[in-house]
Amino acid sequence: xxxxxxxxxxxxxxxxxxxxxxxxxxxxxxxxxxxxxxxxxxxxxxxxxxxxxxxxxxxxxxxxxxxxxxxxxxxxxxxxxxxxxxxxxxxxxxxxxxxxxxxxxxxxxxxxxxxxxxxxxxxxxxxxxxxxxxxxxxxxxxxxxxxxxxxxxxxxxxxxxxxxxxxxxxxxxxxxxxxxxxxxxxxxxxxxxxxxxxxxxxxxxxxxxxxxxxxxxxxxxxxxxxxxxxxxxxxxxxxxxxxxxxxxxxxxxxxxxxxxxxxxxxxxxxxxxxxxxxxxxxxxxxxxxxxxxxxxxxxxxxxxxxxxxxxxxxxxxxxxxxxxxxxxxxxxxxxxxxxxxxxxxxxxxxxxxxxxxxxxxxxxxxxxxxxxxxxxxxxxxxxxxxxxxxxxxxxxxxxxxxxxxxxxxxxxxxxxxxxxxxxxxxxxxxxxxxxxxxxxxxxxxxxxxxxx
Numbered sequence: 001x002x003x004x005x006x007x008x009x010x011x012x013x014x015x016x017x018x019x020x021x022x023x024x025x026x027x028x029x030x031x032x033x034x035x036x037x038x039x040x041x042x043x044x045x046x047x048x049x050x051x052x053x054x055x056x057x058x059x060x061x062x063x064x065x066x067x068x069x070x071x072x073x074x075x076x077x078x079x080x081x082x083x084x085x086x087x088x089x090x091x092x093x094x095x096x097x098x099x100x101x102x103x104x105x106x107x108x109x110x111x112x113x114x115x116x117x118x119x120x121x122x123x124x125x126x127x128x129x130x131x132x133x134x135x136x137x138x139x140x141x142x143x144x145x146x147x148x149x150x151x152x153x154x155x156x157x158x159x160x161x162x163x164x165x166x167x168x169x170x171x172x173x174x175x176x177x178x179x180x181x182x183x184x185x186x187x188x189x190x191x192x193x194x195x196x197x198x199x200x201x202x203x204x205x206x207x208x209x210x211x212x213x214x215x216x217x218x219x220x221x222x223x224x225x226x227x228x229x230x231x232x233x234x235x236x237x238x239x240x241x242x243x244x245x246x247x248x249x250x251x252x253x254x255x256x257x258x259x260x261x262x263x264x265x266x267x268x269x270x271x272x273x274x275x276x277x278x279x280x281x282x283x284x285x286x287x288x289x290x291x292x293x294x295x296x297x298x299x300x301x302x303x304x305x306x307x308x309x310x311x312x313x314x315x316x317x318x319x320x321x322x323x324x325x326x327x328x329x330x331x332x333x334x335x336x337x338x339x340x341x342x343x344x345x346x347x348x349x350x351x352x353x354x355x356x357x358x359x360x361x362x363x364x365x366x367x368x369x370x371x372x373x374x375x376x377x378x379x380x381x382x383x384x385x386x387x388x389x390x391x392x393x394x395x396x397x398x399x400x401x402x403x404x405x406x407x408x409x410x411x412x413x414x415x416x417x418x419x420x421x422x423x424x425x426x427x428x429x430x431x432x433x434x435x436x437x438x439x440x441x442x443x444x445x446x447x448x449x450x451x452x
Contacts, residue, residue: 029235030242033160033250036233040156041149043234050148057141064134068127071119079111108308115304122298122329125291133284140277147270150445152232157441159229164247165434166222172426173215180208180419183402187412203412207419251433254440255381259447260374266366268448275362282355286348292341295333302326370446377439384432391429394422 031039041047084105091100121127184204190196227237235241266272303325313319334341401418404410444450 028242029239030244031160031233033157033245036160036229036243037153037156040152040233044152044156044232045234046148046152048234050145054138054141054145057138061134061138064130067130068121068124072116073119074114074116076114077112081107081109084109109310110312110314111306111308112314113304113306115302117300117302119298119300121296124296124298125294126288126296129284129288129291133281133288136277136280136284140274140281143270143273143277146451147274150270150448150450153450154441154445155232156229158438159225159232160243160245161247161250161434161437163222163225163229163243164245164250165430166218166225168247168430169427170215170218170222172430173211173218176419176423176426177208177211177215180204180211184208197412200412203416207416211423247430247433251384251436254437255384256440257378257381259440259443259449260378262447264367264370264447266363269366269446270448270451271366272363275359279352279355279359282348282352286345286352289341289345289348292344293334295331297329297331299327299329301328366446370443373439373443373446377436377443380432380435380439384429384436387425387429387432391422391425394418394425398422 029039084107086103086105088101089104090096090098091102092098094102096102184201187196187204188201191198191201226241229243230237230239230241303323305321305323307314307319307321309319398418398421401410401415405412405415
């Protein structure tokens with residue numbers, strides 16, 4: 001009985017080990033900010049689809065090019081005349097009476113033919129414009145991919161910074177809660193000894209409950225921020241990613257006022273190039289409409305074989321086949337369209353003029369976006385420096401009120417006001433640090449710094 005029990009335990013242990021080996025271990029990731037950006041540029045959903053758009057544009061370019069290259073088509077036709085048509089001929093052709101007719105069936109009942117045709121476009125204005133448009137579209141797709149990469153980079157920076165801020169917020173609130181709990185317990189004990197008023201305990205309890213609520217919310221937001229980060233870089237949202245950079249390190253790294261003094265070359269902006277290519281597309285559409293007034297020339301040559309029989313003998317070795325071949329040239333010349341082509345050309349011309357106007361507006365918007373980004377980035381640095389000073393002041397004020405409260409000079413209400421002021425400035429500092437990181441990323445996106 002004992003041996004059976006040991007055998008059973010051994011089998012269970014073996015099965016558990018086998019199951020554990022078959023169960024995949026969830027992947028673990030650790031990222032610095034630069035590593036997260038590099039990973040996202042390769043694996044994020046937006047980056048993957050952007051590369052597919054470029055691949056699709058390459059295929060579309062070849063599709064347009066192939067239209068002007070030799071085309072070969074083949075066809076095989078089989079006919080079985082279930083009821084052959086009858087033709088009447090004069091009877092005297094066959095020795096009959098004049099004025100009468102004899103029914104005659106011409107041809108065979110079944111027919112099989114095979115033909116191969118080679119066609120070649122020699123000249124077509126629309127085709128030439130199409131080649132130019134395909135090249136322009138490929139460039140547009142490349143620029144869209146570049147813009148996507150810039151947006152992915154900015155999104156990763158924002159998400160990375162948000163995770164760090166959320167975690168730092170949790171840490172600060174935990175420290176505040178610990179300090180408040182100590183004050184609350186001490187004041188409660190003093191109250192029990194009759195040396196403090198009940199209001200002092202209640203004021204501290206109000207602040208403690210408020211901090212506990214904020215801490216619970218911050219912990220939930222921290223989990224959501226990490227899930228948003230995972231989604232941004234293209235991994236499962238429930239992955240326990242580790243962010244190795246610190247908020248202080250990123251803030252210091254992104255304080256670079258010199259970037260605002262760099263000359264802004266609007267032509268380096270990907271939005272500028274996209275706006276130009278949209279204008280170029282309208283120009284090509286106008287050119288296409290004009291090209292439709294030109295003649296088109298094409299040539300073809302075919303080769304075929306056919307067989308005839310009153311029964312299906314086409315697979316027999318003695319079945320005769322008759323060859324044929326044709327060479328030809330086709331010229332199509334547009335002559336008169338009741339001004340239809342002219343109307344379409346004028347529409348394309350108006351659309352081209354509209355595109356030029358929109359492009360001018362786009363340039364102004366890009367310049368305005370740059371000016372606004374510089375202003376917001378400069379303010380984020382100034383605001384961060386101001387809040388650092390405010391935090392030092394708020395800490396001193398809270399410490400003074402803590403001492404005064406302990407000595408019975410300040411009221412619990414005054415202490416609570418000083419504590420709330422400190423907690424507020426702490427959160428403002430975290431937001432100011434995040435603003436520096438995000439505003440720097442926004443400015444770099446407009447400057448196209450990562451690709452220049």
